[in-house]
Amino acid sequence: MEQILFYAFALLAIGSALLVINLKNTARALFLFFITLFAMAGLFLFALADFVAIVQVMVYVGGVLILMIFAFMLSNKELLTDLQSISSRFIAIPNWQSMLVTLGFLAVLIYSIVEWKDQTPDWIVNNINTNNIIAATDNNIEQLGIKFMTQYILPFEIISIFLLMALIGAAHLSRKEENR
Amino acid sequence: MTELLLHIIVPVAIFGFIAVFTLFAVYAERKIAGFVQDRLGPMETGKYGLLQTIADILKLLQKELITPKAADSILFAAAPIVIFGAVFLGFSVIPWAPDFLPANTNTGLFFIMAIVSIDAIGILMAGWGSNNKYSLLGAIRAIAQMISYEIPVGLSLIAAVMITQTLNLNDIAFNQGILTNEPIYFLGLWDVSQVGGFLAWNIFQAPHLIVVYVIFFIASLAECNRAPFDIPEAESELIGGFHTEYGGIRFAFIFLAEYAMMFLVAMLGVVIFLGGWNTPLPNIGSLRLAEWTTGLFWGIFWTLSKSLFIVGVQMWIRWTLPRFRADQLMTLCWKIMIPLAFICMGISAIWRILVMI
Numbered sequence: 223m224e225q226i227l228f229y230a231f232a233l234l235a236i237g238s239a240l241l242v243i244n245l246k247n248t249a250r251a252l253f254l255f256f257i258t259l260f261a262m263a264g265l266f267l268f269a270l271a272d273f274v275a276i277v278q279v280m281v282y283v284g285g286v287l288i289l290m291i292f293a294f295m296l297s298n299k300e301l302l303t304d305l306q307s308i309s310s311r312f313i314a315i316p317n318w319q320s321m322l323v324t325l326g327f328l329a330v331l332i333y334s335i336v337e338w339k340d341q342t343p344d345w346i347v348n349n350i351n352t353n354n355i356i357a358a359t360d361n362n363i364e365q366l367g368i369k370f371m372t373q374y375i376l377p378f379e380i381i382s383i384f385l386l387m388a389l390i391g392a393a394h395l396s397r398k399e400e401n402r
Numbered sequence: 403m404t405e406l407l408l409h410i411i412v413p414v415a416i417f418g419f420i421a422v423f424t425l426f427a428v429y430a431e432r433k434i435a436g437f438v439q440d441r442l443g444p445m446e447t448g449k450y451g452l453l454q455t456i457a458d459i460l461k462l463l464q465k466e467l468i469t470p471k472a473a474d475s476i477l478f479a480a481a482p483i484v485i486f487g488a489v490f491l492g493f494s495v496i497p498w499a500p501d502f503l504p505a506n507t508n509t510g511l512f513f514i515m516a517i518v519s520i521d522a523i524g525i526l527m528a529g530w531g532s533n534n535k536y537s538l539l540g541a542i543r544a545i546a547q548m549i550s551y552e553i554p555v556g557l558s559l560i561a562a563v564m565i566t567q568t569l570n571l572n573d574i575a576f577n578q579g580i581l582t583n584e585p586i587y588f589l590g591l592w593d594v595s596q597v598g599g600f601l602a603w604n605i606f607q608a609p610h611l612i613v614v615y616v617i618f619f620i621a622s623l624a625e626c627n628r629a630p631f632d633i634p635e636a637e638s639e640l641i642g643g644f645h646t647e648y649g650g651i652r653f654a655f656i657f658l659a660e661y662a663m664m665f666l667v668a669m670l671g672v673v674i675f676l677g678g679w680n681t682p683l684p685n686i687g688s689l690r691l692a693e694w695t696t697g698l699f700w701g702i703f704w705t706l707s708k709s710l711f712i713v714g715v716q717m718w719i720r721w722t723l724p725r726f727r728a729d730q731l732m733t734l735c736w737k738i739m740i741p742l743a744f745i746c747m748g749i750s751a752i753w754r755i756l757v758m759i
Contacts, residue, residue: 249530253477256523272509276516277487282553284519288545291526361508363730 228268235261252291259283273363311316412504412512412735416493424661428455439621470533472589475648477531482655485524489662496669497572499679499701500581510571511563514670515556520624521663525644527636528656532647540643543728544627544634546661550735551631556629557743558618562674564750565608575678580685590757598692603677606647608757610749615675615753617743619712622667624731626660633728654665656710668712672705676712681703695696725758 244261259282303385324387349355356362370378429444429452436443444451445691469475495510497503507513522545530542566574578583578597588594589609593600605611624631635643645656672678679701683691695704 227690247474249474250477253480253523253530256520272507276512280512280516280519280754283523283548284516287527288522288549291530293547295530314578359569363508363512 224268228265231261231264232267233256235265248294249291252287252294255290256283259287270358270360270362273366359388409699413490413494416504417490420490420493420658420662420665425455427661427664427713427717428657430714431720434497434714434717435721439719446464455622459654462654463651467650470647472533473684474533477527478541478647479652481524481528482652482659483524484527485521486655486659486662487737488517488520488524489659489666492670493662493678494665495571496673497575497678497726498665498705500576500696501572502698502701503572503681506570506572508568508570510572511559511569511674514571514666515533515552515559518663519548521659522655524659528648529571529644530662532644534647535642536642537644537646540634540640540646541740543625543640544644544719547624547627547631547634547731551621554617554621554623554735554739554743555739557747558614558621559674561614561743561747561750562611562618564747564754565604565611566674567754571673571678574604575673575680578607578677579680581694587758590753594684597684598680598696600682601684602680603675603682605675605696608750608753610746610753611675613748614750617739618671618675618747619715621735621739623670623716623719624735626663626716628660628669628716630723630726631731632720632725633731663698664713664716665709669705669709671712677704677755 234256238254238261242251242254242258245254259278263275263278263283265277266272432454433443433451444454447453447457484573492514494504495507495513523546525544525548526541528538529537529544535567563569563574566577568577577584577586579602580596582595582602584595585593586595586602586607588601588606590607592601600606605615609670627634634640646651648656653685681692681695681700681704683695685692
């Protein structure tokens with residue numbers, strides 16, 4: 223049952239992602255992107271990362287995707303048709319650039335899978351032997367909270383300051399100039 | 403096999419409940435509107451108009467599905483499903499009685515907040531797919547409002563979660579009554595673990611949580627796009643907002659989603675702040691009222707009656723207060739409710755460290 227669901231989610235993610243980049247209708251593509259992100263959240267669940275899955279739904283679906291749709295709605299119609307005329311030719315330069323990047327990434331993934339299959343790192347073998355693994359019913363959020371406040375406190379604080387900077391910057395940019 | 407069957411029966415049961423609830427909530431809403439405006443409300447169909455909403459739904463189900471010629475047919479058809487699906491999924495983690503809930507997860511509360519934000523995508527889909535300026539304007543207003551009001555909702559929930567120390571809605575409900583394993587203090591002073599009743603509810607565990615609940619209630623009204631926050635639907639300006647073009651069963655689903663959302667936020671508020679399925683009657687000496695009124699059926703009864711009461715208050719507010727202007731709406735959210743929620747969050751942290759140790 224779990225395997226069927228996993229492959230269903232994987233198929234949904236890949237299929238909808240392929241459709242997203244091939245659709246001519248940008249609005250439909252953006253709404254379809256929602257399915258891709260949602261399927262990705264489902265795949266995170268299979269890695270027992272329920273917190274990451276929910277964050278994926280909350281941040282990407284509830285925030286980033288709506289932002290993208292708004293950006294699409296507010297952008298110039300002629301600019302969009304311009305972009306479409308470039309990407310319609312198959313042997314255009316942007317296509318080959320992206321091809322190179324994706325092939326490189328695929329090579330890295332395949333290389334890592336082959337390497338790990340032959341010789342699994344010692345710490346993974348040790349943890350499996352001592353039964354030090356996450357179960358589906360474990361409370362991951364509590365673990366995350368403790369780790370964030372102890373081991374990873376510096377990165378956590380740096381990220382929060384960074385986000386605060388972005389927030390202040392956004393507020394500054396959108397403020398009305400009064401003395402003009 | 404029985405497990406698989408259970409996975410099918412539970413959603414169907416919840417769907418049936420939502421449908422029946424919507425039918426009677428619409429009737430109740432029209433009667434309350436009649437009472438507030440000093441008229442009778444529906445009286446023609448059946449005794450006291452009781453069959454009015456059943457007649458309405460039969461009419462809606464028989465209607466032809468009309469898609470406007472200029473509309474984006476796929477988005478137009480998919481939007482009601484997304485809107486209803488998002489709200490329907492929210493019901494999957496809310497407890498009805500002790501250990502009686504569809505899914506007992508450690509991330510229940512967080513899951514609801516994430517899932518409900520999908521509702522916004524559905525509304526935008528409906529507004530864009532209709533290809534109608536009133537629909538699009540309504541959808542844009544709805545998104546602006548829902549995203550803004552998600553922040554006070556989130557902050558008020560965080561303030562409560564800081565006190566309860568868990569995101570599991572089942573555990574949150576357990577820690578507000580006599581079945582708890584942890585000591586509960588009324589206002590941080592008096593141990594009421596054995597007394598139970600309304601004294602053990604979260605809003606009385608720390609005094610500032612009453613303010614937090616008021617913030618949550620107001621912000622959740624805005625999340626459901628209910629009056630006085632119904633500028634996305636504003637009949638006088640936008641005809642019907644994002645659902646202008648919808649008819650027949652598609653409109654029925656949007657309508658169902660609105661009432662399901664009302665019940666969902668009412669139930670969420672009840673579980674987190676008002677004790678969930680716990681009885682409001684405390685143990686007084688040898689009069690063990692709390693113990694007598696705790697159990698599976700009592701739990702469902704208390705959850706239902708508390709939630710329906712909150713839904714009633716939502717309806718009462720809708721027919722009493724006039725609609726906000728868009729700028730007033732944003733002022734209320736960003737200048738009053740968010741700072742207040744932040745202050746309450748700070749108080750929660752201090753309360754947890756200094757009082758509840």
